[in-house]
Each structure stands twice: as C-alpha cells, then as structure tokens.
Amino acid sequence: MDPNNLIHRDPGEESEDATLAGKIAQGALKDIITTILRWRHADIRLIFGTIVLLLLVGFRIAAIFIDVDTLETHLDVGRSSGFSTGGGFQTTNCRPVEGLLLGNDRNGYSLTATLVEATQAFFLPALLSCGIALFFGTLLGAIAGYFRGGLLESSTKLLLTVIASYPRLILVIVAVGFFVAYLHDPGRAVGMRLFLMAMMLGVAYVPVLALAIYQKVGAFQREQFIEAARAHGLSDVRILGYHILWANCMPVLARHFFYLFGYFILVETSLSYLGPEYGVPGSIPSWGNLLAGCSKGELFSAAVMAPSVAIVGSILGLTFLGDAIGERFERGRT
Amino acid sequence: MKTAWLVGQKVGHFVSVLFLSSLVLAGLLWFSPGSPGKAREPVDFDEIAVGAEVCVAATTCGTLKSMPAKAPDDPTVDDGFNFIKKFVQVQLPEGEQTVESGDVLAPGPSFPTWFFGVFWKGVLIWDIGPAFNGDPVLDVVMLGAKQTLPIVFGALIAAIVVTLVLVSFLTWLPFPSMRGLLRTLLLILSISPVFVLGFLMTKAGVLPHPVLWWVAPAACVGILFVGDSSLGEFLLQLENEYRHLRSRDYIHAAGLRGASLFKHMLPGLLLPLSSMSAAKIAFLLGSVVIAENIYAVQGLGTLSLRAATKPDPLLLLTLTVFITFVVALVTLVRDLLEIAIDPRIRKGGGH
Numbered sequence: 001m002d003p004n005n006l007i008h009r010d011p012g013e014e015s016e017d018a019t020l021a022g023k024i025a026q027g028a029l030k031d032i033i034t035t036i037l038r039w040r041h042a043d044i045r046l047i048f049g050t051i052v053l054l055l056l057v058g059f060r061i062a063a064i065f066i067d068v069d070t071l072e073t074h075l076d077v078g079r080s081s082g083f084s085t086g087g088g089f090q091t092t093n094c095r096p097v098e099g100l101l102l103g104n105d106r107n108g109y110s111l112t113a114t115l116v117e118a119t120q121a122f123f124l125p126a127l128l129s130c131g132i133a134l135f136f137g138t139l140l141g142a143i144a145g146y147f148r149g150g151l152l153e154s155s156t157k158l159l160l161t162v163i164a165s166y167p168r169l170i171l172v173i174v175a176v177g178f179f180v181a182y183l184h185d186p187g188r189a190v191g192m193r194l195f196l197m198a199m200m201l202g203v204a205y206v207p208v209l210a211l212a213i214y215q216k217v218g219a220f221q222r223e224q225f226i227e228a229a230r231a232h233g234l235s236d237v238r239i240l241g242y243h244i245l246w247a248n249c250m251p252v253l254a255r256h257f258f259y260l261f262g263y264f265i266l267v268e269t270s271l272s273y274l275g276p277e278y279g280v281p282g283s284i285p286s287w288g289n290l291l292a293g294c295s296k297g298e299l300f301s302a303a304v305m306a307p308s309v310a311i312v313g314s315i316l317g318l319t320f321l322g323d324a325i326g327e328r329f330e331r332g333r334t
Numbered sequence: 335m336k337t338a339w340l341v342g343q344k345v346g347h348f349v350s351v352l353f354l355s356s357l358v359l360a361g362l363l364w365f366s367p368g369s370p371g372k373a374r375e376p377v378d379f380d381e382i383a384v385g386a387e388v389c390v391a392a393t394t395c396g397t398l399k400s401m402p403a404k405a406p407d408d409p410t411v412d413d414g415f416n417f418i419k420k421f422v423q424v425q426l427p428e429g430e431q432t433v434e435s436g437d438v439l440a441p442g443p444s445f446p447t448w449f450f451g452v453f454w455k456g457v458l459i460w461d462i463g464p465a466f467n468g469d470p471v472l473d474v475v476m477l478g479a480k481q482t483l484p485i486v487f488g489a490l491i492a493a494i495v496v497t498l499v500l501v502s503f504l505t506w507l508p509f510p511s512m513r514g515l516l517r518t519l520l521l522i523l524s525i526s527p528v529f530v531l532g533f534l535m536t537k538a539g540v541l542p543h544p545v546l547w548w549v550a551p552a553a554c555v556g557i558l559f560v561g562d563s564s565l566g567e568f569l570l571q572l573e574n575e576y577r578h579l580r581s582r583d584y585i586h587a588a589g590l591r592g593a594s595l596f597k598h599m600l601p602g603l604l605l606p607l608s609s610m611s612a613a614k615i616a617f618l619l620g621s622v623v624i625a626e627n628i629y630a631v632q633g634l635g636t637l638s639l640r641a642a643t644k645p646d647p648l649l650l651l652t653l654t655v656f657i658t659f660v661v662a663l664v665t666l667v668r669d670l671l672e673i674a675i676d677p678r679i680r681k682g683g684g685h
Contacts, residue, residue: 161347162354165658165665167620170638174359174650177642178366266527266562270624273529277643291533299537308534312526319525319563 046328049258049321052314059119066117094297094304102302105285106293111303114285115310121272121286125198126264130257132202133209138245138253140206141213146240148218156210164207172267173278175200194280197271201264209256213245216252220244251329258322262315269311287311337673337680344669351662356655360449363647370448370647453651466646474637475652482626482633483660485551486618489558490611496559497568501576517569524566528621531557532628542629550629554622562621568610575606601675612668616661 094106102111144156175196217240220226229239265287272279272288280286287307294303363369443452456462462471500520507513535553542550559565579585579602588598623635630636634653641649673679 158350158354161351162358165351165355165616165661166359166654167616167657167661169620169623170654170657173623173638173642174654175362175366177639178363178645178647178650270527270529273533274624274627274639278639288529291530295533295536299534304533304537308530311530312522315527316522316525 043324043328045320046324049317049319049324052317053321056119056123056314059116060123063117063120066113094294094301102306105290105303111290111306114290115287115306118285118287118290121194121280121284122265122268125194125268126261128195129198129202129205129264130260132199133205133260134253134257136203137206137209137256138213138249141210142217142240142245144210145214145217146221146236146244148221157214160207160210163203166204168201168204169267169270171204172197172200172271176271176278197268198264201260201267205256205260205263209252209260212252212256213249216249217244220248251326254329255322255326258318258325262318262322265311265314265318340673340679341670344666344673347669348662348666351665352655352659355658355662356453356651357449359654359658360445360453360651363651364445364448370443453648457652462652463648465649466641466644471649471652474649475634475656478632478634478637478653479656481551481631482619482622482635485554485558485625485631485633486615486622486660488551488555489564489618489622490614492555493559493564493568493614494607494611496565497572500569501573504573505576505580517573520569521566524560524569525563526561528557528561528624529628531561532625536628550631554625554629554631557628558618558621558625562617564614564618564621567614571606571610572603575603579603605672605675608668608671612665615664619657619660 094104102115105111105114140156140160144153144160147153176193179192179196221244226239226243229243234243268279269286269288269291270279272286273292274288275292276282276289279288282289287310291304291307291311294301294307297303453462456471460472465471465474467474504513504517507516532553535557540549540553576599579599582602585595585598589595619634622633623638625631626633626635627639634657638650638653638657640646641653
C-alpha cells in the first residue's frame with residue numbers, strides 16, 4: 001500500500017467523482033448561461049452608460065495623481081516642456097512605443113496618461129454648466145408652466161425664445177473669443193475661459209430644459225393630487241417645489257443632466273480641436289487637441305482612434321445613461 | 335380675419351425676437367472687456383517693447399512697429415495714451431496702412447449710438463462700416479452667407495430625405511431584431527461629433543479640391559447631416575410620427591379604400607418635419623462653424639471665428655444677428671405653415 005495514499009479508493013469511486021465533477025461543471029455552465037440570458041433582458045444602455053460614467057469619474061480622480069511629464073518618452077528631442085499642439089511634430093511621435101499601452105502623443109508623452117489627464121479639461125466645467133442650466137431652466141420653466149396665461153408666462157417664453165434663437169456653439173465662440181482676446185495674459189486665463197464656456201453653454205441650454213419643465217408642470221397642474229393639495233391650502237411654492245418639481249420632474253432633470261454633460265464634452269473637444277484660441281489653451285491636454293495634434297498620423301493608429309473613441313464613447317454613454325435613467329424613473333412612477 | 339390676425343401675431347413675434355436677440359447680444363459685447371465703447375488703458379512705457387500689442391483707439395489694435403522717438407517724459411504729452419497717439423506707429427494686423435500721430439484717440443460711442451445709430455441705422459441704409467479687413471461689413475456677411483446657407487439647408491434637406499427613406503425601410507423591414515440593430519448602428523454613427531467625422535473624412539482622403547469646387551461644401555453637408563446627432567434625432571422623431579400617423583383611423587380608412595397613403599400622410603408629416611427643421615436649424619448653423627473650419631470654407635462660421643478673435647465687435651454682432659434672422663425666419667415659416675395646414679389653429683382651437 002502506498003503510505004501517502006492512506007485512504008483506499010477503488011476505480012468505481014473515482015468514476016463516481018468524475019461524474020459528480022461533471023455534474024457540478026454542467027450546473028455551473030447552466031448557471032452562467034442562465035445569467036447571460038437574464039442579462040439579455042437587462043438595459044444595455046444603462047450598463048454601458050454606467051460604465052462610461054464610472055470611467056470618466058475614475059479618470060478624473062486619477063488625473064489628480066498623474067503627472068504626464070514623468071511619463072514622457074523623450075522621443076521628441078529639443079521640445080520645450082509643457083503640452084502644446086503647435087509646431088514640433090516629429091515623425092517619432094503619434095506612434096506605438098514599447099512599454100506604453102497606446103503609444104505616444106504628438107509631444108512624445110504617454111497617450112494613455114494624456115487621455116486620462118485630459119478629463120480635467122471638461123469634467124468640472126461640465127458640472128458647472130449642468131448646474132447653471134438645471135437651476136435657471138427649472139426656475140424659468142416652472143414659473144412659466146405654473147403661472148399660465150399671464151404676463152409672466154409670455155415674457156418668460158419670449159426670453160427663452162430669444163436665447164434659443166442663438167446657435168449654442170456661436171454663443172460660446174462669441175463669449176470665449178471676445179472676452180479672452182482682451183485678457184492681458186491668455187495663459188492665465190485658462191480658468192476664465194473654461195468658466196465662460198461652461199456659463200455660456202449652460203445659459204444656451206436653459207431653453208431646452210425650461211421647455212421640458214414647462215410642459216411637465218403644465219401637464220401636472222391638471223392632476224387631481226395638485227387640486228387636492230390646493231384644497232388643503234398648501235402654498236404655491238410648496239406645490240410647485242415639492243409636489244411637482246421634486247416628486248415628478250426628476251426624470252426630466254436627470255435626463256437633461258447627462259445630455260448636457262455629453263454635449264459639453266462635444267463642444268469642448270470641438271473647440272479645442274479648432275485651436276487653442278477657442279478651446280482649452282495648448283498647455284492643457286484635451287481629447288480635441290490630442291486628435292488635432294496627431295492629424296498627420298495614420299487613420300487606424302492608436303493616436304487617432306483612441307481620442308476619437310473616447311469622445312464618441314463618452315457622448316454615447318452619457319446619452320444612453322440619460323435615456324435609461326429617465327425611462328426607469330418614469331416607469332417607476334407610473 | 336382670424337387668419338390675418340394670427341399671421342400678424344407671428345410676424346410681430348418674429349420682429350420682436352430679432353430685435354431682442356440683437357439687443358441682448360449687443361449688450362453682451364458692450365459689457366465685455368473688448369467693448370467697442372471703452373477707451374483703452376494707458377500704456378506702461380516701462381514694460382512696452384517692439385512687437386507688443388498696443389491699441390490707439392477703442393477698436394484699433396496692432397503690433398508696435400518701432401519704439402517712440404521721444405522720451406515719455408516729454409512735457410508736451412500728459413500720459414501714455416497721448417504719447418502713443420503722437421509718436422508711435424502701429425502696424426495693423428492686415429493691410430499695409432499704419433496709424434500715424436494724431437490719427438485717433440476717442441472713446442467709442444455710447445451704447446444707444448452704437449446699437450441704434452451705427453448698427454440698426456447701418457442695416458437699414460445698408461452701410462454699417464468696414465470690417466477688420468477693410469471691406470464693408472454687410473458685403474462680408476453676404477459673401478459668407480452665400481457659402482454657408484446652401485450648406486446648412488443642403489444638410490437639412492439631406493437629413494429629411496435620408497430619414498424618410500430610412501423610416502420607410504425600417505417600417506418595411508420584417509425582422510424586428512434587425513430593425514433594432516440597424517437603428518442602433520445609425521444612432522451610434524450619428525452621435526459622433528462633426529469634427530470627428532470631418533477629421534476621419536479628411537484622413538480618408540476627402541479633401542478640398544483645387545478644381546472641383548463642390549467637394550468641400552458637399553463634404554460639409556455630409557458631415558453636418560450625420561454628425562452631432564442630427565440624423566439620429568430626425569430618425570427617432572420621424573419614426574415615432576410615422577408610426578403614430580399610420581395607426582390613425584383615417585389612414586386605415588384610406589388604405590381600405592385603396593387610396594394613396596402617401597397623399598394622406600404627407601400633410602400629417604409636414605408639420606412635424608417643419609417643427610423638426612425649425613428646431614434643428616440653429617443647431618446646424620452652430621455646427622457649420624466646425625465643418626467650415628475643417629474644409630476651409632469662407633462662410634459665416636469661419637467669419638464668426640475670425641471676428642471673435644480679431645476682435646471685430648460690429649462684424650460679430652452683424653454675423654450673429656444674421657444667423658438669428660435665419661433661425662427666426664425658419665421658425666416663422668413653420669408657424670405660417672401650421673396656420674395654413676391645421677384648420678384647428680385658424681378656427682381658434684389652438685394647438
């Protein structure tokens with residue numbers, strides 16, 4: 001007898017074990033397939049949007065700790081320090097580099113690190129923009145929707161029509177270009193430029209949100225629970241603020257929050273692509289100026305495809321998330 | 335009588351929106367750091383050097399060509415601003431002319447004078463003044479409009495036609511899963527920003543052609559009607575309207591009678607189409623800035639960028655008011671179309 005094998009096992013038992021293992025494996029496989037089949041019915045938009053949002057938040061947090069300078073590859077010899085989209089394109093840049101996941105960018109820095117760091121160009125300004133649009137859009141839409149048939153409604157609607165008549169991008173260009181051109185030191189005006197961009201885009205988005213809230217408030221005004229609240233002597237502010245806006249307009253606000261966040265990414269990257277005069281300055285990396293910086297690179301290279309996919313993926317994800325959350329809220333309430 | 339009153343109301347709304355939007359924008363420009371009515375700060379001569387940006391009038395700035403011949407403590411001058419006026423030559427950014435001594439030094443006009451006396455009076459007599467390149471502002475705007483408007487309306491028409499074809503195809507397609515897949519793919523393509531599509535098209539070899547003048551505008555139309563969710567939004571909205579209309583009783587009845595469905599559905603589709611066009615035109619006029627810049631088309635978008643960075647407030651105001659005029663005009667056409675098509679509005683039932 002083998003001293004190491006103290007328990008005697010005959011061949012019959014071994015075959016039983018194999019059958020049991022097979023059954024367990026079969027059960028596990030069945031579980032996996034069932035789970036996958038169940039996921040087929042999950043809202044893909046919600047999953048994709050949540051992943052995109054988590055990635056964006058993660059990237060923004062990681063950008064605090066990333067110092068792109070320490071990750072440069074030193075391929076672009078003679079380049080001055082700092083991120084720049086102008087001049088100095090080297091044939092060794094925008095290329096795959098050993099040891100760097102996506103290769104390097106126009107300035108020879110790690111493209112992966114720059115992509116992560118570029119989230120700081122839009123993240124906080126986008127939140128500011130959303131805040132402005134949500135506050136003023138809700139306020140104006142609620143006032144116009146609740147106090148119908150009077151001067152307040154008609155004047156608010158006229159104001160919204162006037163703002164809506166400007167193309168949003170033109171309004172941003174007017175403000176950013178005209179204000180920043182007069183600052184003495186454009187390099188120091190980074191915060192001011194992003195603030196202006198956020199503010200103008202927020203203001204330009206107000207009519208869209210206000211119209212949605214206006215329709216919603218108007219529809220709820222005829223509901224019985226609002227009549228009951230009035231009969232109980234609740235004030236207009238409480239009915240409007242709590243019973244209509246807080247309790248019933250959240251889906252609209254959530255949806256437009258994500259739409260505007262995505263739209264801000266679109267505008268910021270578009271303007272940064274056009275040049276440092278319109279978007280973020282050359283000293284700050286942005287997905288837009290990353291793409292512009294590698295315009296001489298090959299079409300299907302990482303340097304071209306990575307920023308493109310990041311831009312399209314983010315906008316798509318946020319739009320999907322807005323749709324999915326809005327629909328889920330609506331379904332939950334009905 | 336009722337119809338005439340409604341039309342008058344809509345035209346009045348159009349005029350008031352146009353006027354108020356120009357007033358708001360003029361106010362924004364007026365209170366910006368580059369206000370046309372603001373006098374420049376005096377120059378500090380301890381810091382000034384050749385090549386510096388100096389301004390000798392409210393809107394006349396340029397690069398300092400040479401240092402002043404006399405010392406700034408000359409008793410004949412009282413401050414730096416007069417000193418600039420008397421002794422400094424400034425090379426203007428474009429053209430050969432220079433600003434000589436004593437040419438200019440006046441604060442700009444007041445806001446009412448600038449807005450009513452310069453801008454609106456200039457619009458009415460068709461002479462606003464020169465733009466940054468010396469050409470009359472209105473000529474510059476009209477030249478830009480000739481390039482931009484065909485692109486924008488071309489993109490709008492292309493979006494409508496392609497969407498109608500796609501909606502018909504998707505409605506005809508017998509497999510729901512394939513329909514969903516196709517719709518999702520189109521939405522993903524459509525959500526791409528205009529500049530990404532333009533960039534990819536230029537990389538794919540679609541570039542402005544020296545002989546074939548239509549390549550650049552056609553490329554602009556292509557990326558405009560697809561990008562920035564244009565096609566996607568049209569597709570979703572029109573498909574909803576189409577399905578809603580197909581489920582109406584009078585369409586069923588027309589189908590049973592053997593009458594043309596197209597003929598019966600067209601008036602029903604015209605209203606949503608005009609509403610969608612009115613909502614989309616402002617968006618397209620914004621996105622055209624990016625498309626024109628990529629394909630170097632000298633239209634309103636490129637001009638807006640140049641006017642904003644020069645900066646030329648009068649040109650910027652004129653350009654933006656013109657763009658607002660186009661947006662308001664399309665909205666007016668939509669409103670008039672509604673009055674013409676929908677008898678409930680004419681008979682006082684409202685929307």
